Amino acid sequence: MFEDKRNNDEIIPGADYPETEERISATTLDKENEKEHDCQQETFVDETNTEENPQKSSELYYEERIKESKKKSSHSRWRRFLAACLVVSIAGGGSMGVGLGVTQHYFDKRQAMENVESDIATFSATAVSQNGEAKSLVEIIRYVTPSVVSISTKAKTMATYFGGFSVPYESSGAGSGVIFYADKEKVGIVTNEHVIDNATNIQVTFAGDKTVSAKVIGKDTTSDLAVLSVSRSALEQSGIKDIKVASFGDSSALEVGESVVAIGNALGEGLTATDGIISATGKQINIDGKQLKVIQTNAAINPGNSGGALVNNKGQVIGINTAKSFESAVEGMGYAIPSNIIQPIMEKLLTDGSIPKPYIGIRGSDISNDVAQLYQLPVGVLIREVIPGGSAEQAGLKAGDIITKFAGKPVLTMDSLVAALGEVKVGSSVSVHVIRDGNTPLDVTLKILDANEYGQ
Numbered sequence: 001m002f003e004d005k006r007n008n009d010e011i012i013p014g015a016d017y018p019e020t021e022e023r024i025s026a027t028t029l030d031k032e033n034e035k036e037h038d039c040q041q042e043t044f045v046d047e048t049n050t051e052e053n054p055q056k057s058s059e060l061y062y063e064e065r066i067k068e069s070k071k072k073s074s075h076s077r078w079r080r081f082l083a084a085c086l087v088v089s090i091a092g093g094g095s096m097g098v099g100l101g102v103t104q105h106y107f108d109k110r111q112a113m114e115n116v117e118s119d120i121a122t123f124s125a126t127a128v129s130q131n132g133e134a135k136s137l138v139e140i141i142r143y144v145t146p147s148v149v150s151i152s153t154k155a156k157t158m159a160t161y162f163g164g165f166s167v168p169y170e171s172s173g174a175g176s177g178v179i180f181y182a183d184k185e186k187v188g189i190v191t192n193e194h195v196i197d198n199a200t201n202i203q204v205t206f207a208g209d210k211t212v213s214a215k216v217i218g219k220d221t222t223s224d225l226a227v228l229s230v231s232r233s234a235l236e237q238s239g240i241k242d243i244k245v246a247s248f249g250d251s252s253a254l255e256v257g258e259s260v261v262a263i264g265n266a267l268g269e270g271l272t273a274t275d276g277i278i279s280a281t282g283k284q285i286n287i288d289g290k291q292l293k294v295i296q297t298n299a300a301i302n303p304g305n306s307g308g309a310l311v312n313n314k315g316q317v318i319g320i321n322t323a324k325s326f327e328s329a330v331e332g333m334g335y336a337i338p339s340n341i342i343q344p345i346m347e348k349l350l351t352d353g354s355i356p357k358p359y360i361g362i363r364g365s366d367i368s369n370d371v372a373q374l375y376q377l378p379v380g381v382l383i384r385e386v387i388p389g390g391s392a393e394q395a396g397l398k399a400g401d402i403i404t405k406f407a408g409k410p411v412l413t414m415d416s417l418v419a420a421l422g423e424v425k426v427g428s429s430v431s432v433h434v435i436r437d438g439n440t441p442l443d444v445t446l447k448i449l450d451a452n453e454y455g456q
Contacts, residue, residue: 144263151204151205256278258312276332306321321336382402432446
């Protein structure tokens with residue numbers, strides 16, 4: 001397994017990412033044998049190297065390495081990774097990183113399913129139903145499962161092989177979703193954005209074995225959420241008459257120790273359930289520069305569970321399962337986006353198709369105290385590149401300028417700039433204080449643009 005080495009740059013939402021490199025290790029599960037191959041992926045470049053026969057069909061299980069946002073401890077000698085729970089299989093002998101920056105974990109399908117079956121078999125606790133009457137977890141699962149769907153996707157890309165030639169191939173992914181809206185014309189489903197990222201074909205399987213095509217209504221990469229739509233006519237043609245919309249609970253009322261159930265399309269083999277408790281609330285994790293506030297649970301969250309439901313003891317969805325901690329020394333650390341964050345975003349995506357995202361159009365990096373002292377520069381954010389057409393270019397900012405204040409707030413790091421940017425609205429004007437040429441103070445006014453209009 002290669003180590004994921006990243007620089008210390010953090011990227012503001014809406015700004016173009018600087019190119020970074022990630023190393024990926026992959027295992028191909030084949031009926032006859034197992035072969036290992038190395039592959040490499042660059043951000044913004046779908047490029048994969050492999051020596052495997054492009055005609056052979058293979059199946060890959062990917063997990064994403066990301067880091068948890070927390071201060072380094074002198075007692076912590078273990079690196080912690082989080083993994084987006086998305087199943088990906090490749091037809092054509094290639095391998096592709098899917099999601100926000102991918103590395104692959106090795107799964108034995110049979111053992112994984114045995115674990116899931118074991119989890120289901122051990123349900124014995126009791127829960128409280130919506131009417132306050134004590135019910136078993138079996139009844140809670142029976143109540144919520146019709147509101148959860150399995151999602152399968154296909155995407156086309158190019159694999160570059162040793163020798164410099166490229167071959168097109170098709171990948172198949174699997175995830176989960178939750179029904180949150182239904183009217184006479186359509187049904188709305190919320191899932192993770194990384195589940196449907198780059199998909200050319202999306203199929204949704206409702207409780208049972210009825211599958212229909214779905215289309216993306218809107219998506220938001222910052223929150224890692226997306227909304228799909230399925231037409232009522234397509235449902236009727238497939239023989240699906242009854243649709244059950246999930247009930248969403250108040251995630252702010254959660255307490256550590258409350259029992260929860262994770263329901264989703266584990267390993268892409270249909271809906272299964274695992275149980276656990278709330279381990280922590282209000283945690284912050286960092287996924288490739290994107291800050292997500294999440295719920296932590298010890299309920300088993302497996303590949304394919306991305307976009308599935310995390311359910312409280314009242315049968316209410318209180319989170320969308322998104323990631324897990326990946327480390328040999330760690331067990332039972334899964335993460336879900338809280339329902340109170342999900343609801344306004346999914347409703348906005350359903351009606352408008354996008355979430356306004358403040359955008360200024362720069363690439364930047366921190367100037368730490370050590371660097372500032374060494375080069376006699378102020379602490380702040382160094383503008384490494386100004387993106388054409390963005391707010392920064394329109395205001396006359398240049399590469400080499402150092403941002404020290406944004407909207408009246410001090411800027412010490414990229415994280416603080418991200419936080420300040422997140423508090424302003426698209427269309428508003430903010431003052432920015434910069435230092436040019438190392439010693440010349442300059443105040444400019446930026447008009448905040450919408451990243452969606454710039455393909456960000």
